[in-house]
Amino acid sequence: MNVLQGLRVVEGSAFVAAPLSGMTLAQMGADVIRFDGVGGGIDFHRWPCLADGTSLFWMGMNKGKRSVAVDVRRPEGQEIVTRLIVDPRPDGGILLSNFPARGWLADERLRALRDDLVYVNIIGNPDGSTAVDYTVNPSSGFAYATGPAGGAMPTNHVLPAWDIATGLTATTGLLAAERHRSRTGEGQLVTLSLADVAFAMVANLGYLAQAQVLGESRPPIGNDMYGAFGRDFATKDGRRVMVVAISLKQWEALVDATGIGPQLGAIEQALGVDLRREGDRFAARDALAAFIAPWFATRTFATVTETFDAHGVCWGPYQTFRQLVDEDWRCSPRNPVFTDLEQPGIGVVRTPGSPLHFTALGREQPRGAPRLGEHTVEILADDLGMTSSEIGALHDAGIVASPPS
Amino acid sequence: MNVLQGLRVVEGSAFVAAPLSGMTLAQMGADVIRFDGVGGGIDFHRWPCLADGTSLFWMGMNKGKRSVAVDVRRPEGQEIVTRLIVDPRPDGGILLSNFPARGWLADERLRALRDDLVYVNIIGNPDGSTAVDYTVNPSSGFAYATGPAGGAMPTNHVLPAWDIATGLTATTGLLAAERHRSRTGEGQLVTLSLADVAFAMVANLGYLAQAQVLGESRPPIGNDMYGAFGRDFATKDGRRVMVVAISLKQWEALVDATGIGPQLGAIEQALGVDLRREGDRFAARDALAAFIAPWFATRTFATVTETFDAHGVCWGPYQTFRQLVDEDWRCSPRNPVFTDLEQPGIGVVRTPGSPLHFTALGREQPRGAPRLGEHTVEILADDLGMTSSEIGALHDAGIVASPPS
Numbered sequence A, B: 001m002n003v004l005q006g007l008r009v010v011e012g013s014a015f016v017a018a019p020l021s022g023m024t025l026a027q028m029g030a031d032v033i034r035f036d037g038v039g040g041g042i043d044f045h046r047w048p049c050l051a052d053g054t055s056l057f058w059m060g061m062n063k064g065k066r067s068v069a070v071d072v073r074r075p076e077g078q079e080i081v082t083r084l085i086v087d088p089r090p091d092g093g094i095l096l097s098n099f100p101a102r103g104w105l106a107d108e109r110l111r112a113l114r115d116d117l118v119y120v121n122i123i124g125n126p127d128g129s130t131a132v133d134y135t136v137n138p139s140s141g142f143a144y145a146t147g148p149a150g151g152a153m154p155t156n157h158v159l160p161a162w163d164i165a166t167g168l169t170a171t172t173g174l175l176a177a178e179r180h181r182s183r184t185g186e187g188q189l190v191t192l193s194l195a196d197v198a199f200a201m202v203a204n205l206g207y208l209a210q211a212q213v214l215g216e217s218r219p220p221i222g223n224d225m226y227g228a229f230g231r232d233f234a235t236k237d238g239r240r241v242m243v244v245a246i247s248l249k250q251w252e253a254l255v256d257a258t259g260i261g262p263q264l265g266a267i268e269q270a271l272g273v274d275l276r277r278e279g280d281r282f283a284a285r286d287a288l289a290a291f292i293a294p295w296f297a298t299r300t301f302a303t304v305t306e307t308f309d310a311h312g313v314c315w316g317p318y319q320t321f322r323q324l325v326d327e328d329w330r331c332s333p334r335n336p337v338f339t340d341l342e343q344p345g346i347g348v349v350r351t352p353g354s355p356l357h358f359t360a361l362g363r364e365q366p367r368g369a370p371r372l373g374e375h376t377v378e379i380l381a382d383d384l385g386m387t388s389s390e391i392g393a394l395h396d397a398g399i400v401a402s403p404p405s
Helices: A017-026 A056-061 A075-085 A107-113 A133-139 A161-184 A194-204 A207-213 A248-258 A261-271 A278-283 A285-297 A301-311 A321-327 A376-383 A388-396 B017-026 B056-061 B075-085 B107-113 B133-139 B161-184 B194-204 B207-213 B248-258 B261-271 B278-283 B285-297 B301-311 B321-327 B376-383 B388-396
Strands: A008-012 A031-036 A066-070 A094-097 A118-123 A188-193 A229-234 A240-245 A314-317 A338-343 A347-352 A356-358 B008-012 B031-036 B066-070 B094-097 B118-123 B188-193 B229-234 B240-245 B314-317 B338-343 B347-352 B356-358
Touching (some): A008 A017, A017 A056, A017 A094, A017 A118, A031 A075, A056 B207, A066 A376, A075 A376, A118 A161, A133 A161, A133 A194, A161 A194, A161 B161, A188 A194, A194 B056, A194 B321, A194 B338, A194 B347, A207 B056, A229 A278, A229 A285, A240 A248, A240 A301, A240 B133, A248 A261, A248 A301, A248 A314, A261 A285, A278 A285, A301 A314, A314 B133, A321 B207, A338 B194, A347 B194, A347 B207, A356 B161, A376 A388, B008 B017, B017 B031, B017 B118, B017 B161, B066 B075, B066 B376, B094 B161, B107 B118, B161 B188, B161 B194, B188 B194, B194 B207, B229 B278, B229 B285, B248 B261, B248 B285, B248 B301, B278 B285, B301 B314, B376 B388
Parallel strands (some): A008 A031, A008 A094, A031 A066, A118 A188, B008 B031, B118 B188
Antiparallel strands (some): A188 B356, A229 A240, A338 A347, A356 B188, B229 B240, B240 B314, B338 B347
């Protein structure tokens, strides 16, 4: 039993935000049916891929869902998906999509068939024009705040962070709208713009007000933390680590571990700062780093690890993706969030379940992604009550597809 | 009326993830009571700040909440907050926190007072040890995939993306657990680790499998898009723009707009690629950029804007935070998500509401943040039924505080 057991969501999606939103629900136990075209949608071969075009991305974004492959360019295909969307079960009637809400996916058309439909539609710009994470991020201001200090060239972050925030926000909206429906009987269209999520977040973090009220655009400061002491250092054996001291306790742990206590008075005097203050530690960060760097440069990563953990320093190692999967216990089957799972056509894959632990219900067992169309037959038969000859005819006509057996 | 009207959440929090989680709920209409120490918690002066220490960050993260200031180091203060947490109203009994779930905030202590409590607790590492966005991000692999191509130095992204993902995931978990409670009567502790959210997302995006199955750590490629054609260009007048062509339609729009069609055959022949393929456009990106760059270099930003919009090119301008607030209509009161609001002690601030539009209920009117302790008296009187002399005594003893009137 998982926490959203019984909830039934139809997902029409591509790329990151909407698939992630649906997967978040699936990993909490919802029955999420993703529909794709016969042969897969626009993201079916999204990178990273194997040499044969099998997408590791698609596999990652669709774990725990059921897959139905239907040609929705044809009326018969649209009819099948429509019936799934407006299915009358009380916990059904939920559509999650980043496709344009028009034509056969228009809200009014679907709502005429089930008036308490919960329909979450993710759009790009608030006026409905196209925007993707890659075009919104440059406009957010963050690219000019990321990268080396003094740099004039913008640096995109590579993580599709706005897509992620949008997908998760969509999930909160879907659950809130479903809650409202269960209490009032009222369904609704819920729209969410990627650009709105991004720019609202810039405001939420205070950077918009900093620009508006103070006239300042926060500049890039490399890997330094903003407003407190934190930065990266190189160890004797060529590893890099990030060290953070936000609270006074964290600062004292760092001072103890690195033995720089005796030097602090000189820094305070020279720069006129009080290093017990968070903002003053930020102001004095270059001087502090100059005193701390030699400590790292004369110690191996193993020694740094041991010393920092003994002192309770807040820190983390820099790792490549390979180091993360090969060396970090948090990303290994020692952590119940991860398991090694055989994924058909790919091999053994380190696979996460939901990071949420619902302690009364136990952890979700991590599940893999379906093959494209893996549940086509099951869904047509069990959910739509079709006979095997009807299902056979749909296959023959190329309106639906199942994987080669 | 807003979608979560009636839901009552007590929030004990600092920094990004938990405050953002609570604000997401508040902006959907929940009554979110954030408790802080008298004088404010550890994030009350988090940067960016005004010269007097007023935090634009704190203001951004606490919009739409009620604020109660209580000294929870003292038993009388703990008792007040405990009563708010375990309040018997059916839609109450929800605690959201990133404080350690021990001592007076231990799950078993609170659950003994209300056994259907929904308690969402955000932790750092999955074993409960300290981790923050700044230490998890370097370990995620993304720092070695961000920044200039060929760069060996890791580049942190500045956006606290893991905190954001964790806060929003916490909100999904809270709503799911509340749904479960409303159907079964069962409450529970829900735990969520920041590191788990981050590393599960690395896997969700396919990068963990790429490392594990293919032995590859995705390298940094500057501002280039991965697996398709997309990158930044400079205009004649010194602006930079990001151009993206994922779908064939987007690619054709870009080719039309920039007039590079006649050159494509030569590129295809020279490099042995088929530019109708997404992955081949990525492989040929430097050659393509070499042909496209002169088009930008000879046109002003205004001309680029006009031409691209006429052709339906998928693109976005690079902007600083100031340009975002000064020049972008999506971040202006022309967009109903934003309004200009007088925030006491700060001035007029461009303020977003929820990016979610629940169309049956209308948009949330953007609200500002409370002053610290603004609702102390109201909460003690209305929610806990205290008399004004009891409330006065608590103020006199310094157990609670209200803002200067």
